[in-house]
Amino acid sequence: MRPKLKYKILTMFVITTFLMIFISYKLIERQYLKYGRLVNRYISFECNNDDICGGWADRLKGLFSTYAFSLITNRTFLIKITKNCDLKNILIPNKILWYSSQVPNSVSNKTLNYAWNYNLEIEFRNSTTILKEISNENLIIIKSGFMFSNVLSENRNFQERLNQLGYEPSKFKLAFQLRKWYQDLFRLNKRLQVKYDKLLKQMKPTVNSKLICAQLRMGDEGHVGESDLDMGSKFWNFINQTFLIDDKMNKFSIFITSDREYFKKDAELFFRNKRVFYTGNSSLHVERPSDSNQCENLEKVIFDFHLMQNCDIGVVSHSGFGILAMWNRPDPFKDLYVYTKKNQDELRQNYWNRKNLTFVKYGNLDDIYFL
Ligand SMILES: Nc1nc2c(ncn2[C@@H]2O[C@H](COP(=O)(O)OP(=O)(O)OP(=O)(O)O)[C@@H](O)[C@H]2O)c(=O)[nH]1
Numbered sequence: 001m002r003p004k005l006k007y008k009i010l011t012m013f014v015i016t017t018f019l020m021i022f023i024s025y026k027l028i029e030r031q032y033l034k035y036g037r038l039v040n041r042y043i044s045f046e047c048n049n050d051d052i053c054g055g056w057a058d059r060l061k062g063l064f065s066t067y068a069f070s071l072i073t074n075r076t077f078l079i080k081i082t083k084n085c086d087l088k089n090i091l092i093p094n095k096i097l098w099y100s101s102q103v104p105n106s107v108s109n110k111t112l113n114y115a116w117n118y119n120l121e122i123e124f125r126n127s128t129t130i131l132k133e134i135s136n137e138n139l140i141i142i143k144s145g146f147m148f149s150n151v152l153s154e155n156r157n158f159q160e161r162l163n164q165l166g167y168e169p170s171k172f173k174l175a176f177q178l179r180k181w182y183q184d185l186f187r188l189n190k191r192l193q194v195k196y197d198k199l200l201k202q203m204k205p206t207v208n209s210k211l212i213c214a215q216l217r218m219g220d221e222g223h224v225g226e227s228d229l230d231m232g233s234k235f236w237n238f239i240n241q242t243f244l245i246d247d248k249m250n251k252f253s254i255f256i257t258s259d260r261e262y263f264k265k266d267a268e269l270f271f272r273n274k275r276v277f278y279t280g281n282s283s284l285h286v287e288r289p290s291d292s293n294q295c296e297n298l299e300k301v302i303f304d305f306h307l308m309q310n311c312d313i314g315v316v317s318h319s320g321f322g323i324l325a326m327w328n329r330p331d332p333f334k335d336l337y338v339y340t341k342k343n344q345d346e347l348r349q350n351y352w353n354r355k356n357l358t359f360v361k362y363g364n365l366d367d368i369y370f371l
């Protein structure tokens, strides 16, 4: 072979090898940034007996926000909810193993109690990094009951990182991710799954069946946000007039869930000719101690929430439980109506003003002022 040609081939070979190494490196780097986890670095959402955690919706808000932080910081995500009942008796890991027992003993740790400190949103909206100053801690524990990670989607400093992770930054909000994240993290235990499948078959007997879900949150007794007492009849009339007038094929079933048990019987009386479903004795506040079995209580509340991912139509209170359950559907804002103030600015001024409400279509994230 002529030396010139030999030289050419050698150069080509070297260039191709370098190119292949470079491309492989970039591919591995991309995969690492997306899925890689730092060794011995954990972030845990916790709610234990001495903590004030709020209801199931509050917990999910804090939990998924912590999950969002775990994605951004490449830390292994963990959940430890043991207040009144250990969550892992009810929900078990699906794709992501979140058991807190995987942390080695005696690692360094730091607890951040974000609680309902909404001022943190100002910080997270503008900061260039998160949790950097404690990046040496093996375990970061977060306690909180609000959606503290949503504002990252508006923070310019995180756009690139979110893109690397495969998220469109404006969609890095709980409303758009809850369905995927809930499925990545959770499934029902075996016993509950059997109960769930059976009930779902009854609620949606054919492919044409449609499920209307009504969630009525009266509000905790004595709380300023308690709703009007005639809420029940308003819900039933709205559902009747909006969806049932021409249900000649009888395709609709109705699922009722509430923080007051009596609404379920009330609905059965009103919708005499319809298939009305509910799970009995599920109207419990998970944060309240009670004489009955605490795991049964939490289980019933979570079971209602889990079922609601099947709602084709949602008519819900202006309530975390109802709204998060609806976001947990394939299309979070489809056929969704919220019993709330017609003028949402009134809620910006006083969030707990829940008198004289009406049904507002919640088709876009900005339609409802929801904390
Ligand atoms: N089974 C059931 N329980 C509910 C329902 N609404 C509220 N609860 C109970 O009341 C608790 C409090 O509600 P949260 O989960 O905190 O949700 P929320 O609607 O944001 O309530 P606020 O604290 O008033 O904001 C829940 O965890 C449940 O225990 C419901 O429709 N069905």
Ligand SMILES: [Mg+2]
Pocket (backbone or CB within 6 Å): 054, 055, 057, 058, 320
């Ligand atoms: Mg609450």
